[in-house]
Amino acid sequence: MLGLNVLREEFEQRFGANGDKSRIFFAPGRVNLIGEHTDFTGGYVLPAALTYGTWAMVRRRSDRIVHLASTSFSGIAEFTTDEVVYRQEDGWANYPKGVLAEFKKLGLPLSGCDILFEGNIPKGAGLSSSASIEMVTAIAVKCLEGLELTSVDLTRLAQRAENQFVGVNCGIMDQFASGMGKAGHAILLKCDTLAYRYVPLSLGEYQLVITNSNKQRSLTESNYNQRRLECEEGIRVLQNYLLDFTCLGNVTVEQWRSVQGKVKTPEVRKRLEHIIRENDRTLVSTKALEAGNLQAFGDFMTQSHESLRDFYEVTGKELDALFEEARQVSGCIGTRMTGAGFGGCTVSLVHQEAIDDFKTQVSKRYEGRTGLIPEFYICDCGDGARNYRGGR
């Protein structure tokens, strides 16, 4: 984060100084360890919150005007709490706006405020910078207005903002990880009931390394929604053959084996094959992690990537190149794409003594294959959305 004084100066430069107190909130991005593209069909995911994220310096106003600004962009989005509507030209500001719109739907009278956002999540990397902006806004509004909402309520509210206001049909994973993260832990979450438990990340001599492919993810949204449509087609077939069908996340591998032949469209069959096996993999790999069997956990990560490549088909040449090169490095015991795919990042489990080799070798070979220069982040897992400074 910018130093506190620098942030305050920026804040006062944009919104003026009036002697009123401001507060600072924080919400992190996330990395998903396993359980990919399973959230919107009620399955299992295993994400962890990062220590990277978005800070929001917030000052309440006595009128109903809202000002939103970011240290990464020029300009200020201005509107009143009476009229919170999507506007293309507001760009990134539509994410916090969507959250305000959802608070309004709850029938809550909202006062105006000035908010300056500052983030350090690499952009377009698939590490959930948008969820972190939503969650930091949600926790700020909750605290400023003194609302009785749980952290889980806020994650649902932020997801609705993204689905309905911004128009991205994402599942709950990103907002949940950003809102509910716990330092040193991943979260095993069942996405239909939101039942969850924290899983300690006791990695011994290993570390999680995130590699950014630096491939822009321009096609992600349309492909993401396309995959969702294919899944819905599959669900319609399964509903006819599995009497107790509730959601894809509850279909066992055995049940799937008995009905997969009924799904006639090959693409649809492949998408379901990924999701149902990935749910199973998420559960067994979590057990392996809890038992301290990192080798097995790493193998499951690798299988997850292969399934996303061969069945769900969301990896693409850059992520596959990172995956293949990471596997060549001795000391890397598991690697996979993380997030929506088609670009963005991989996450790898690497022995701490092999990290330098990992960076050098993957960089060199990946650049040779794609012409792109990757970036590496050692992944520390932090706490979820919170009051950062000022107030309780």
Ligand code: GLA
């Ligand atoms: C994106 C979405 C999430 C989830 C992942 C894939 O990050 O926002 O809801 O579906 O893709 O696992």
